[in-house]
Amino acid sequence: MKIYSSNFINNYLTALALYHPQGEFIVYGDRRITWSELHRRTNQLGQGLLTLGVKKGDKVAFMFHNCPEFIEVNYAIQKIGAIPVPMNYRFTPREIEYQTNHCDAAVFLYETIWQEPIAKARPELKRVRHFVAAGPDPAPEVIQYEDLVSRQPDQPIEVSTGRDDVCVIIYTGGTTGPSKGVMLTYGAHLDMFAALFLNLIMRFAELKLTPALRERLKQTIPLTGLSTILKVFQSDLVRRLLSRPGTQDRLRRLFQRFLSEPSLLRFGYKNNVRWILPSFPLFHDASYQILVLATFAGNLSFIMPKEVKFDPEEVFRLVEKEKITFMGNVPTGWKMLVDHPALSKYNLSSLAVAATGAGLNPASLKRKMMEKFPGLIILDLFGQTEMxxxxxxxxxxDIASLKDRSIGRPMLEAKIVDEEGREVPSGQIGEIAYKSSTVMKGYYKDEEKTKEVMKDGWFYSGDLGYLDEEGEIRVVERKKECITSGGEKIFPQEVEDIIHQHPKVKDVCVIGVPDETWGSAVRAVVQLQEGQQATADEIIEFCKDQMAGYKRPKSVVFAESLPISPVGKVLRAKVRELFGQP
Known part of the structure; x- marks a missing residue:
């Protein structure tokens, strides 16, 4: 195995700059950034951070929207052995203060479009030694980003990092309490992608793909030799071998070894695939993982919309212009695209695979996606930051096989357990638990919370679900969101799925409110479609024949809008705070 650098990320980036220097990694407006340019600028920025006193293991906070600087900052931090801590750019001063202080950030880099809330938080950010601002009109007392980059030499940086070092600290959404800093290692990312690629190949092989479809996938999935591998895996002999005990474990180790060696990966660098993730913010691990994948693959072109706000027409223009083959969105993003009146104006035929994640995508929405994009393959991904x-x-x-609430078969060890941790039979609801080398190193500075979710090597996810007759996991609800009314358990998402079908309803969030008789009563907080009017009785009546009486809302509140997370999830805790009084 040839080693290009003792630094985990720099080992890949150095190989990319050497063997694929003109490979186009980032497309952002008129900017087209190659691996060579990115390697040079991250060397310079890394040298700049070293002059600011950043050393191995230090935490560096940064706040950027999806733009080239986000990627530059992340890789530069990793090249010097420090730990990147990306921050939600929608944060208020209070939230900025909490995360920056909690992670012990030594340096804070940010875009000037977020300067106002950062300036308000700054007096309390006493551990931060330096602030670096990118963009126009930076505050006079901060270091200017381009100055920090341009004044430094393009010299290699050698700070060793390995599998067990922390790659990134991602903070959870904080929907059930204060945000927790999830420490994820380089090795966990490598093992996750090894498992993902192996399972993708095995499951695509089960579908008996045509040669044309195999070729289409080759233009979509960034894995060297994918078309040939799929053809081999579809043979009866290989499928029999895969059923033997231990075969999949051996193949997983082989994939791990393969992904560890840029000297082998470089032979796939020229097979360019074009991706876009317009509604996934990079500070969220659902999309952050792509920055690690890109260094492994080397053939991924990342198309980034310039607008901070999700703009369907900008997405359509980019798909048509750049011939994008793979698009990932949160379910809310997909809904906005398929319902947009301008969709039919654009040639979107290049799109082959639609990824969806960071929330359940109902079968009704998937059906619309397949109708609007003929021949589309939907890849529905599910997980948690901690994994x-x-x-x-x-x-x-195909539309005929769509299933509601199914997140497919696990690609790692998983089980469904009861309150005592005992595995339950298929069809019975319990908590989903996982065991894998991809699990987090722990919550930063919070051993107690880490011990609460880690038991005997298993991560207890807090998601309730069950195994269906085909061995697929069906998600029911978050454990902490279950409403108990008169001794009966009610799962809010089940009620929401019904109310969502009302033609006047745009969005809904179901919560429990205190009730003297029943303990808790079901309340639906409804956002209506623009220009529509409805009454509480109308919504309750709509539910009457579609669910048991104890599940039906006892009250309905109408709201102009619902609080939404950066990945399109309704913030139930915030809804409860705003609308949860009896």
């Missing part, structure tokens, strides 16, 4: 993050996935290729 780096993908744990299960499902592949949908």
């Amino acid at each position: 780096t993050p993908i744990t299960t996935f499902r592949i949908d290729t």
Whole structure:
């Protein structure tokens, strides 16, 4: 195995600059950034951070939207052995203060478009030694980003990092309490992608793909020799071998070894694939993982919309212009695209695979996606930040086989357990638990919370679900969101799925409110479609024949809008805070 650098990320980036220097990695407006340019600038920025006193293991916070600087900052931090801590750019001063202080950030880099909330938080950020601002009109007392980069030499940086070192600290959404800093290692990312690629190949092989479809996938999935591998895996002999005990473990180790060697990966650098993730913010691990994948693959072109706000027409223009083959969105993003009146104006025929994640994508929405994009393959990914993050996935290729709430078969060890941790039979609801080398190193500075979710090597996810007759996991609800009314358990998402079908409803969040008789009563907080009017009785009546009486809302509140997370999830805790009084 040839080693290009003792630094985990720099080992890949050095190989890319050497063997694929003109490979186009980032497309952002008129900017087209090659691996060579990125390697040079991250060397310079890394040298700049060293002059600011950043050393191995230091935490560096940064706040950027999806732009080239986000990627530069991340890789530069990793090249010098420090730990990147990306921050949600929608944060208020209070939230900025909490995360920056909690992670012990030594340096804070940011875009000037977020300067106002950062300036308000700054007096309390006493551990931060330096602030670096990118963009126009930076505050006079901060270091200017381009100055920090341009004044430094393009010299290699050698700070050793390995599998067990922390690659990134991703903070959870904080929907059930204060945000927790999840420490994810380089090795966990490598192992997750090895498991993902192996399971993707095995499941695509089960579908008996045509040569044309195999070729289409080759232009979509960034894995060297994919078309040939799929053909081999579809043979009866190989499928029999895969059923033997231990074969899949040996193949997984082989994939791990393969992904560890840029000297082998470089032979796939020229097979360019073009991706876009317009509604996934990079500070969220659902999309952050792509920055690690890109260094492994080397053939991924990342198309980034310039607008901070999700703009369907900008997405359509980019797909048409750049011939994008793979698009990932949160379910809310996909809904906005398929419902947009301008969709039919654009040639979107290059799109082959649609990834969806960071929330359940209902079968009704998948059906619309397949109708609007003929021949589309839907890759439905599910997981948690603590698992780096993908744990299960499902592949949908035709409308007839769509299933609600199914997140597919796990790609790692998983079980469904009761309150005592005992495994339950298929069909019975319990908590989903996972065991894998992809699990987090722990919550930063919070051993107690880490011990609460880690038991005997198993990560207890807090998600409730069950195994269906085909061995696929069906997700029911978050454990902490279950409403108990009169001794009966009610799962809010089940009620929401019904109310979502009302033609006047745009969005809904179901919560429990205190009730003297029943303990808790079901309340639906409804956002209506623009220009629509409805009454509480109308919504309750709509539910009458579609669910048991105890599940039906006892009250309905109408809201102009619902609080939404950066990945399109309704913030139930915030809804409860705003609308949860009896």
